[in-house]
Amino acid sequence: MLILNDLFVYSPEVARALQEGRPVVALESTIISHGMPYPQNIQTATEVEEVVSQQGAVPATIAIIGGKPCIGLTREQLEHIAKAGPAVRKVSRRDLPLVIAKGLDGATTVSATMLLAARSGINVFVTGGIGGVHRGGESTMDISADLTELARTPVAVICAGAKSVLDIPRTLEFLETHGVTVTAYQTDEFPAFFTRSSGCKAPCRSDSPLEVACMMHASQQFQLASGMVVAVPIPSEAEAEGQVVEMAIQRALQEAEQNRISGSAVTPFLLERIRALSEGKSLDANIKLIKNNARIGAHVAVVFSNLLSSRGQLTIPSKL
Structure with missing residues (x-):
């Protein structure tokens, strides 16, 4: 039986699931506080948790409340994070x-959520998209902490790839250099968040939750310290919205260059312009893709849990 980390506060449902070896899916809280406005953020957070539950897994939204890492939030805690926003x-x-030493509240990013999930015994984490190497990162060294966390924390991150505002080829190179397994789900191309196509071939492809779970199991057996990126294309029903957003992204990038916006001012400028230029479609597409990621991530968590309970006696799919 798993011994729970006494540094954390677990919701009763998450605590029971972990101790009983049932599948648990970690969810970040920054997407609630900084990714969407209220009340869409609390509505989406609740619906994403419901998606995970409907697939047979237990959702564990992670945040820091009063300096305590909370693994699984109550409705009141979700409301608090959502209303406080940025x-x-x-x-x-x-x-x-x-944040822990000062007893503050905090919304966890991909890197912090990965770390806390791993320390809690959670193997699968669902998010919207990962960060990456920013354009011009070869000179600015602006590289997301998500990538270094993936290099040292053994959690499978189910996401929609990385946004096209990033330098995706260099992002994939960074992950390769640091030994991070990257697989595209039911596609040969690494997705770019709002669009199914990035122009970059994925290092490998997985066509089912079982194939992903078997890769996770192999990584665990060989005690690899790195995580795994499972890149899921935006669902087809959101593709039209995604294409509108992608056009807005390209225009926003041009405007940033024309206005000579650089450094830390780039990302806030791009996000605001993309939201305005897409007339809200970026939010709609974001909600649809995170729910799709949650559905697939929960399937992976359930299958992986079943593999562990089978004590490693696996039949590896031939199409890995």
């Missing part, structure tokens, strides 16, 4: 000591 501190790995 006023809640965004917490990456580097921010954990400060």
Whole structure:
């Protein structure tokens, strides 16, 4: 039986599931506080948790409340994070000591959620998209902490790839250099969040939750310390909205260059312009893809849990 980490506060449902070896899916909280406005954020967070539950897994939204890492939030805690919005501190790995020591509230990013999930015994984490190497990163060294976390934390991250505002070829090169397994789900191309196509061939392809779970199991058997990216294309019903958003992204990038916006001012400028130029379609597409990721991630968690309970006696699919 798993011994729970006494540094964390677990919701009763998550605690029972972990101790009984049932599938649990980690969810980040920054997408609630910083990714969407209220009340769409609380509505989406609740619906994503419902999607996970409907597939037979237990959702565990992760956040810092009063300096305590919480693995699984109550409705009141979700409401608190959602209503506070950007006023809640965004917490990456580097921010954990400060936020915990000072007893603050924090919404966890991909890197912090990965870390806390792994320390809690959770193997699968669902998010919208991962960060990456920013354009011009070869000179600015602007590289998301998500990538270094993937290099050292053994959690499977189910996502829609990386946004096209990033340098996707260099992002994939960074992941390769650091030994991170990257697989595209039911496609040969690495997706670019709002669009199914990035122009970059994925290092490998997985066509079912079983194939993903078998790769996770192999990684665990060989004690690889790195995580895994499972890149899921935006669902077909959101593809039209995604194409509109992608056009907005390209225009926003041109405007940023024309206005000579650089450094830390680039991302806020792009996000605001993309939201305005797409007339809200970026939010609609974001909601649809995160729900799709949650459905697939929950399937993976269920199958992986079944594999572990089978004590490693597996039949590896031939199409890995």
